Amino acid sequence: MTAAVRLSADALEERLDETLDPVLSSRRTATGLAAAIAPLARESQDFILNWVAIIARTNAEMAYQFAAAAPGALARLDPATAEAWIITAMDAYDRDGLYRASALFKNVAEFASTARESAAVVAFEDVAQILQLFLCGLAGRRLSLDTAIHAYTDTETLYLPSRMALHSDRNKNFFVYKALATVMWAQGCFGTFNADLDAACSAYADPARALELLNTLETIRLEACIARALPGLAREMRELRDGETDDPRCASLTAASATVNDSIALLARVYPDMAPARHSYLPVLQPDQAAAVRKARMAKEKDEFQSALAQLLEEKYGSSSPQPQLDERFSVQAPDQPAENGNASHTLMLDGKPVAPPENVSQLMDSILQDLGEIPDDYLAAAGDGGYRQPQRDRQDPADVWKGVYHEQGAYFYNEWDCRRRHYRKNWCVLRELDVHPGNAAFVAATLAKYAPQVTQLKRTFELLRGEDKLLKKQPYGDDIDLDAVIAAYADMKSGMELSERLHIKRNKTERDLAVMLMVDMSGSTKGWINDAEREALVMLCEALEVLGDRYAIYGFSGTTRKRCEIFRIKRFDEPYSGLVKSRIAGIQPQDYTRMGVAIRHLTTLLNQVEARTKLLITLSDGKPDDYSDNYRGEYGIEDTRQALIEAHRTGIKPFCITIDREARDYLPHMYGQVNWALIDDIARLPLKVADIYRRLTT
């Protein structure tokens, strides 16, 4: 094909006149525009005309501005960037109006230069998930990440800048993020905050400079630690330095035995003349913030640790036995040689014999060791009777919300497990079934539109699942001959018996004899986008379940106090997925608290009325069980929920929990068992993930 002929200025003017008519006048014609576009190649001309038409549909004046700027822009930008430029301007128009859009169209040069730069820029949100997983692998627990102007850590959260554009190479910018995150992890892991850094710097004439220098020294020490544990990363960090070297006086800090106190001691010697380091992966020290967070955490952990010790004692000797001289019975033995990556494991001793602490206690020990370097003696005193339980708050009379159950129909009574008494409290909870007030069913349509491509894929996956072929042997008719049957029949015939007619193989779909109960957390804490994500997840799951043909019901749960537990009907087992159900899903609103035990008991009863080979109870939750009074929060609630789940399991129901609570690991395995739960930490992915988990669960 020959190249298309270039359009003449006249032809262009005619086309432009047509599109830009509303903003042209006798004094403002398209002649100038056409003259500028005429010398361009035909593709560029088409590109411009095409976009002029598109933009004119939004705003003719903006299209005019574009036509004026386009010839200059196409000389600077490649087509892809030019398109990005146009889209940016149109977005600006939608957001801020014509003025901003025109400004963008006029200022091509600036856009061109930022475009070049932005190819190398790494944004925090692009790498946050990768860094999060990276740190989780490194530290063995999740550290939260957030953005701030400077990189620093308060020992719980690592703050990183929202953009990284220090280098012209994308990879290098990512390395800076990675190095920053690792250095901050090392600050926690190798004890930078174990000394009072503010006090160490306050004696100097310029405390800010002293802190900066101390930061340099600490980073030298930490880099040496990192080099021992992660040699590959250390190599990458050296490359980022561009040849900058450390002060030779700091050599002593690179020894494995160096601590933060060595850095503080060295500070006095180097303070007069050393220049603080300037390389790119140097986080800022914020000792005041770190100290505050650390103090709060240490107080909390000391409490928890002592309670845990008391519990260990109680488990070993029973609660009735007298417990004299508690404080002398526990001790901690440090390992013979410290592990080089700092994760030395200490052994907890009771009466001189090592005891194996539960997983959560050893994590607590690790965390305390990381803060203090040892477990001080006063930590080892098991909590006495007084301080054993968490202080009670919000003591209110549940009778306040008494609604006269005896006079109302439709109330159910359920027992509740009291883990302290090791007995049920009879008819302790009063539960009512309520209807969800239908919301706007347009929500369902909007969700389906939002996830249209995923819904198609979802349906396909579930269709495959439904269509899973099974070979049925010995059929009277079918697609293929059943050789085994033929041989058997042949043998029968030889021995003089009657020939069987069942000689075929038939492919058939498996019966999925499965009933699933979805129990949705409608507590107040789901307010906002968690609620949106929950509802979207339900819509997606319903789509999948409709394809699959599994029987399902959806109920929400919430309530305040034991006298007012509420179960919200969204879809019963015998109800079709109708418009009413859809509007009920849309109408799910956050309510009050999460008294899970009674909800599980009620839904177990409902689920057991259905005949199915496999019965699943899936909970969508956002946190621990909790209620307004009766100390349901904490151990009591967890134990009651666990007991309710054990009861459900006993009747042949498989419970499973999908949660978005990042701390779920601390209590869900105890409640649901090691494998019967899944954590979705990115709420935005909940709608897509829930259906996926369901698929995995039932194949």
Place this chain on the structure above:
Amino acid sequence: MTSKTAPLHAKVLKPESHLIRKKPYYEPVGGEIALFEAAYASQIPVLLKGPTGCGKTRFMEYMAWRLKRPLITVSCHDDLTASDLVGRYLITNNETVWVDGPLARAVRCGGICYLDEVVEARKDTTVVIHPLADDRRILPMEKRGELLQAPKEFVLTMSYNPGYQSVLKELKQSTRQRFVAIEFSYPEAELERKIIMTETGLDAGTADKLIRLAHMTRNLKGNGLDEGASTRLLVHAAKLMARGIAPRAACSGAVAEALSDDPEMLRAINELASSLF
């Protein structure tokens, strides 16, 4: 490249008469060998539990060598029926001939029958497993109208990964309570290093780094990974390294890609690997 081409035919082995002559490399983790031997002597079947790649199959090979019995392994799949295990009639020369299935062969020769990933098999297989797994120790051969009495040398073993989340793939209580269970998990770092070094000849320093990578990925279990890197993956990575593949590339191929398809997870594991090497 060598000029000589390898022969194109593999050696044919009869499982019921094949004994493992060469001692398989196995590092005991705890008392599992003694436990297995005691169960074997008492004619109790054994259930091996544990995540993939932690040495269950290798343990079986080792025990087969130690007890000097043939090992017959059946990898279970969702179309495996009872008659696949017991046997069936075939036709030769206008006559029907009975052919033993692997389970029947193992019973006849007094071998070790190892049902790998037994939860995958069809539910009707329990019909033949149950009478064989309790004190009756008989294999009903329905089509022949016979019962096969297992000799005292025969033992039934199966493996099972409790980490699967599917409700349809759970071992029934009536099945699992017939077995002595041995739990397997990933070995301690020291032992794992020894395993990697013996299997691949890798030096201690690199092996240590690999193990640290494995621990990092095991930290990620539940945070996007279903399982951490198994000892088998580490051995794979170490083998690649021993053949001169750059460590980062070996980890990427043998560990990261084997664990996940999620781009962010892959990137994170690769970053962890490149931090170590």
